[in-house]
């Protein structure tokens with residue numbers, strides 16, 4: 001069974017898969033009479049002719065070591081996850097290799113940070129760590145099949 005390490009996420013390491021949803025070093029602009037920083041357009045919603053929708057995922061947790069056996073992708077739209085609580089969580093992604101997922105990577109996402117997965121990016125399902133958690137999710141609703149799932153040989157994520 002393949003084993004991979006949970007590694008701290010960075011914008012650079014995650015760039016092939018999507019964007020980090022976290023304030024930038026400096027705001028794009030100040031709004032509301034200077035009382036509010038706008039960190040503008042951290043990511044774009046890809047909706048492939050459908051509608052962008054906002055949901056809440058109330059997810060059970062997983063613990064390490066975690067055996068990932070399923071990867072999925074949404075070919076028609078992006079999917080953004082923003083934690084509503086204050087716990088770190090895990091995002092598993094994988095490169096595409098000829099229409100199938102390659103070797104997964106497991107990223108530790110710090111508390112209060114979200115990610116946007118670009119359309120077509122292979123990923124594991126939502127994985128809060130050790131404690132159930134709520135996430136705001138922005139993704140796509142509309143015509144067409146927007147969920148492709150692949151069962152993989154177990155890849156165990158270790159601390």
Ligand SMILES: NC(=O)N[C@@H](O)C(=O)O
Pocket residue numbers: 072079123124125126
């Ligand atoms: N299927 C679903 O809505 N959730 C997954 O897309 C996921 O990424 O968690």
Ligand code: NI
Pocket residue numbers: 072074079123125
């Ligand atoms: Ni998904």
